[in-house]
Amino acid sequence: MENGKVDRKDELETILDGFARQANGLIPAFHAIQERFGYIPKEWLPEVARAFNLSQADVYGVLTFYHDFRLQPVGRHVVSVCRAEACQANGSAALIDRLRRKLGVDFGETTANNEVTLLPTYCFGNCACGPSMAIDGKLYGRVNAERAERLLRGMGVLE
Amino acid sequence: MKVYVPRDFSACALGADEVARAIGREAERRGISLELVRNGSRGLYWLEPLVEVERNGKRIAYGPVGEEEVAGLFDGGFLEGKEHPARQGDPEEIPYLRRQKRLVFRRVGKNDPLSLDQYRRDGGFAGLTRALTLSPQQIVEEVTKSGLRGRGGAGFPTGIKWKTTLQADADQKYIVCNADEGDSGTFSDRMVIEGDPFLLIEGMAIAGLAVGATEGYVYLRSEYPLARKIFEEALERARAGGYLGKDILGSGKAFSLNLYIGAGAYVCGEETSLLESLEGKRGMIRPRPPLPAIHGLWQKPTVVNNVITLASVPSILADGAEAYARLGVGRSKGTLPVQLSGNLKRPGLVEVPFGITLEELLFEYGGGTASGRPLKAIQIGGPLGPYLPPSLFSVTLDYEELAKVRGIVGHGGIVAFDDTVNLGEMARYAMEFCAGESCGKCTPCRIGSTRGVEVMDRILSGKRDAGTLQLLVDLCDVMIHASLCGLGGMTPFPVLSGLRFFPEDFGYTKADVGPLVEKL
Ligand SMILES: Cc1cc2nc3c(=O)[nH]c(=O)nc-3n(C[C@H](O)[C@H](O)[C@H](O)COP(=O)(O)O)c2cc1C
Ligand code: SF4
Ligand code: FES
Numbered sequence: 001m002e003n004g005k006v007d008r009k010d011e012l013e014t015i016l017d018g019f020a021r022q023a024n025g026l027i028p029a030f031h032a033i034q035e036r037f038g039y040i041p042k043e044w045l046p047e048v049a050r051a052f053n054l055s056q057a058d059v060y061g062v063l064t065f066y067h068d069f070r071l072q073p074v075g076r077h078v079v080s081v082c083r084a085e086a087c088q089a090n091g092s093a094a095l096i097d098r099l100r101r102k103l104g105v106d107f108g109e110t111t112a113n114n115e116v117t118l119l120p121t122y123c124f125g126n127c128a129c130g131p132s133m134a135i136d137g138k139l140y141g142r143v144n145a146e147r148a149e150r151l152l153r154g155m156g157v158l159e
Numbered sequence: 160m161k162v163y164v165p166r167d168f169s170a171c172a173l174g175a176d177e178v179a180r181a182i183g184r185e186a187e188r189r190g191i192s193l194e195l196v197r198n199g200s201r202g203l204y205w206l207e208p209l210v211e212v213e214r215n216g217k218r219i220a221y222g223p224v225g226e227e228e229v230a231g232l233f234d235g236g237f238l239e240g241k242e243h244p245a246r247q248g249d250p251e252e253i254p255y256l257r258r259q260k261r262l263v264f265r266r267v268g269k270n271d272p273l274s275l276d277q278y279r280r281d282g283g284f285a286g287l288t289r290a291l292t293l294s295p296q297q298i299v300e301e302v303t304k305s306g307l308r309g310r311g312g313a314g315f316p317t318g319i320k321w322k323t324t325l326q327a328d329a330d331q332k333y334i335v336c337n338a339d340e341g342d343s344g345t346f347s348d349r350m351v352i353e354g355d356p357f358l359l360i361e362g363m364a365i366a367g368l369a370v371g372a373t374e375g376y377v378y379l380r381s382e383y384p385l386a387r388k389i390f391e392e393a394l395e396r397a398r399a400g401g402y403l404g405k406d407i408l409g410s411g412k413a414f415s416l417n418l419y420i421g422a423g424a425y426v427c428g429e430e431t432s433l434l435e436s437l438e439g440k441r442g443m444i445r446p447r448p449p450l451p452a453i454h455g456l457w458q459k460p461t462v463v464n465n466v467i468t469l470a471s472v473p474s475i476l477a478d479g480a481e482a483y484a485r486l487g488v489g490r491s492k493g494t495l496p497v498q499l500s501g502n503l504k505r506p507g508l509v510e511v512p513f514g515i516t517l518e519e520l521l522f523e524y525g526g527g528t529a530s531g532r533p534l535k536a537i538q539i540g541g542p543l544g545p546y547l548p549p550s551l552f553s554v555t556l557d558y559e560e561l562a563k564v565r566g567i568v569g570h571g572g573i574v575a576f577d578d579t580v581n582l583g584e585m586a587r588y589a590m591e592f593c594a595g596e597s598c599g600k601c602t603p604c605r606i607g608s609t610r611g612v613e614v615m616d617r618i619l620s621g622k623r624d625a626g627t628l629q630l631l632v633d634l635c636d637v638m639i640h641a642s643l644c645g646l647g648g649m650t651p652f653p654v655l656s657g658l659r660f661f662p663e664d665f666g667y668t669k670a671d672v673g674p675l676v677e678k679l
Contacts, residue, residue, distance in 0.1 A: 023457075024439035027422055031381070065441040065598075066422035068381055084343030085542055085585070086574045089501030090529070122425060122592070124382055125346040127574070128204035128499065128506035129169045137384065141172035 016051040039070040074117040075110040080134045083120045086127035098145035115157045160193045163211040167200035168385045175208040181229040199354020201268030202508025220250040261510045263470045267354035278357045286473030290365045291410045298369035304480035306492030311465030312569045314558050323452040324370040327460035332372035335463045338379040339428035342541030344572035347496040348466035352386040356393035362469035367414040375416045425596040430463040444644045488514035491557045501574035502528045518552040532577040540569025543649035545656030582657040583664040587615035593650040604647025607638045623666045632675045
């Protein structure tokens with residue numbers, strides 16, 4: 001455990017070293033941290049602030065401005081569904097209802113067994129082939145409620 | 160023999176990668192040697208995944224093709240171009256494509272977008288080559304004469320913007336490409352970056368030569384991971400090929416280009432918010448003046464242009480401003496890559512000269528609703544654009560003509576809704592979206608949008624006395640006239656157009672709303 005923690009700190013330092021030299025490196029650094037760890041642990045912000053020579057308030061302000069960045073870990077899988085207009089025009093409401101019901105969570109929440117986090121997206125640029133939904137970054141088009149349920153079953157996250 | 164399977168975000172969302180793998184496997188199993196090419200998408204999205212077979216230089220398309228159909232296609236002789244229910248014939252002869260006038264998209268979907276050789280063979284870099292023989296003033300003059308206007312939303316004349324930056328005196332200037340493409344119902348930027356990335360690189364290099372900028376950034380939204388991958392690769396190849404760097408094509412002129420990934424904020428599509436974000440900060444809107452063209456990235460003169468604007472430039476330079484300006488109508492010159500989506504039979508990318516009617520786009524190209532129900536309304540120009548009823552479908556695609564009916568061209572997205580939609584609910588959604596995306600700098604937008612959601616909730620739950628309606632209209636009035644940027648300033652458009660054309664969806668009659676909304 002102790003070792004694991006030390007490694008994470010090392011990795012954080014490596015990431016920060018890479019980006020702190022860039023005048024606009026903070027957002028790329030947050031992306032890199034989140035890509036590596038799944039979220040951005042709040043207790044790391046002082047170190048991030050120091051690396052960029054910014055105040056903690058500045059760093060926190062940037063982080064919370066952007067929808068992509070998370071201060072909480074996510075479940076083992078992330079399901080993102082498009083909530084925007086073109087997908088709505090193709091019936092995404094039914095798909096969203098079904099996902100909420102089957103997973104028992106609302107947007108931004110993680111299932112009790114920590115398997116799935118449900119997130120909203122405002123357009124994947126897949127508007128001609130909606131409704132759109134992504135599982136762990138893989139995009140699916142023309143997804144109706146039944147297909148979404150089949151995909152989740154295929155992942156083994158629904159009984 | 161070549162087989163083409165698109166590597167495009169949407170085609171892949173419909174299984175194109177799996178289809179490509181299945182074709183590779185099946186060919187190997189049958190001992191057939193073929194070259195598998197991953198092209199971009201032609202934008203005929205109802206046919207994706209659209210597989211093309213090339214024999215003796217002639218192509219035959221099949222689509223939509225599912226992974227499970229691949230073995231059957233081999234059995235049926237698709238490699239010889241034989242009959243099949245999915246056979247579409249020569250892709251270029253499909254009326255949807257044949258009737259378009261593709262300038263920006265002339266290469267997209269045809270070949271491997273990452274082949275520099277192919278790009279050059281297909282006329283690529285002709286614009287840059289010519290630009291290298293011209294003075295900055297001459298390049299700006301050419302773009303001005305073409306009549307090109309910004310395709311990101313505001314429709315500002317590109318030549319005038321470039322001239323401002325050219326005339327600004329500074330030790331460093333920048334070209335920034337706005338690839339944030341936040342509008343729902345739009346995907347043309349994505350298609351260019353995935354399907355013809357060298358075109359954007361060429362356009363940006365020309366912009367750099369025109370205004371004296373030696374450095375550029377592409378600000379790409381994080382929702383486009385495939386575009387990111389393809390563009391990173393394209394940048395590598397363009398640098399290696401001498402099209403970017405300290406000495407482009409041995410001219411002694413420099414232009415370097417970097418990719419920067421956004422982080423999921425709609426407002427960062429607005430150019431000053433984008434610049435803040437590109438500097439690594441919160442994407443707070445900057446008041447203007449100063450204009451970004453004079454004080455932009457790190458306070459240096461900066462041209463911010465949309466992907467399609469920049470991608471229109473190479474053909475203007477290669478074929479001349481006159482050829483471009485001959486297309487289109489009035490003050491809307493050239494072509495617009497229209498993106499058809501929502502409830503349509505044939506959604507996709509339609510690049511046509513300005514002047515076409517909405518009717519033609521929706522029915523002759525789009526084929527009417529996918530559901531077969533009546534088409535009730537379209538939303539044009541993005542999530543902050545108005546809803547228009549069928550009685551206005553005779554209006555032509557033209558900045559000024561659309562403005563006359565309070566419509567906007569925006570980034571060229573048109574989303575169609577059938578008669579199951581409730582535009583009151585959609586208008587509420589627009590307010591909620593604004594509340595979620597507001598940068599918080601000004602009160603009309605930050606507070607107004609939250610109040611807007613509350614008032615819409617009251618109306619939609621049946622509490623719709625005249626006072627509530629008055630309140631909503633007043634709120635819209637304040638947001639339109641007192642917001643610092645277009646996010647707050649345009650959010651009322653869906654609401655007011657919904658009230659104007661579909662008052663029953665809000666529980667009102669035309670008589671209730673008429674006098675109130677007509678003023679705005
Ligand atoms: C809220 C808001 C969002 C915008 N989003 C985008 C966008 O995603 N892409 C874009 O090119 N322009 C967007 N714009 C327009 C830009 O502010 C700017 O006008 C454009 O990048 C200029 O380039 P152009 O002249 O080539 O159109 C947006 C504007 C507003 C007010
Ligand atoms: S209108 Fe909204 S997004 Fe624009 S500056 Fe004001 S608060 Fe920010
Ligand atoms: S609206 Fe859903 S992908 Fe664009």
